[in-house]
Amino acid sequence: MAKQDSEMLKGVLEGVVLAVLAGRPAYGYEITADLRERGFADLAEGTIYAILVRIEQRGLVDVEKVASEKGPPRKVFTLNDDGRAQLAEFWTTWSTLADRLEALREKGK
Amino acid sequence: MAKQDSEMLKGVLEGVVLAVLAGRPAYGYEITADLRERGFADLAEGTIYAILVRIEQRGLVDVEKVASEKGPPRKVFTLNDDGRAQLAEFWTTWSTLADRLEALREKGK
DNA sequence: TACCGGTACTCAGTGTTACTTTGTACCGGT
């Protein structure tokens, strides 16, 4: 991935994962595949797992082990109330930043 | 500054500084003041100087020392062609990311 | 004269984060 891309993801990726989980419960591998389809093509698998560990430790998700037909048991993550609150905060932070950047860009023209 | 805010700035602030310089040549203290007015209120002064050192080393700006009426001489930065190219690239990267996030957000509703 | 506040820049150290790499383990198909 280009360096600029990955740096810009910092502070955003966690919100992205929360947003995916807001749609439905999911496990790590599934989330990675999902995001890759959504344009985050070069996402490293390990990155997603690291984020999941983080948000689990912060208590933003509930976790359940589910046996899988293929490979080891899946760790299914479900967004809880704290997680939803965090996601809402993420979107407002994002919007504020996006607005400021848009203003800067307009001015430059 | 809230942790979420500052993390989200990563990979973005450099582009922001380039965008300011695209408007006019400026020196560090001036850029800091400018950005604070533009809503980046809690920007640390040292942060801007660090970015300026970086973009100077990458050859994105031309530098000129100008005597000041107050305090030490100012280091005035002017965006050059490489800098303008970098800024253009920044905006496309930003747009791509913003589009992807917007798509995620829409889907969540 | 002495001091303070605003201007202007510099630098060393810190914490967070995404990436890389590697490893474990299970399964079905060839």
Added chain:
DNA sequence: ACCGGTACAAAGTAACACTGAGTACCGGTA
């Protein structure tokens, strides 16, 4: 028996914004 896809985990690295402290110059005030 082996390989590729599924699924998770963990240690180490690099980039970057922040913090805090320091240097230095000037004008105004007490």
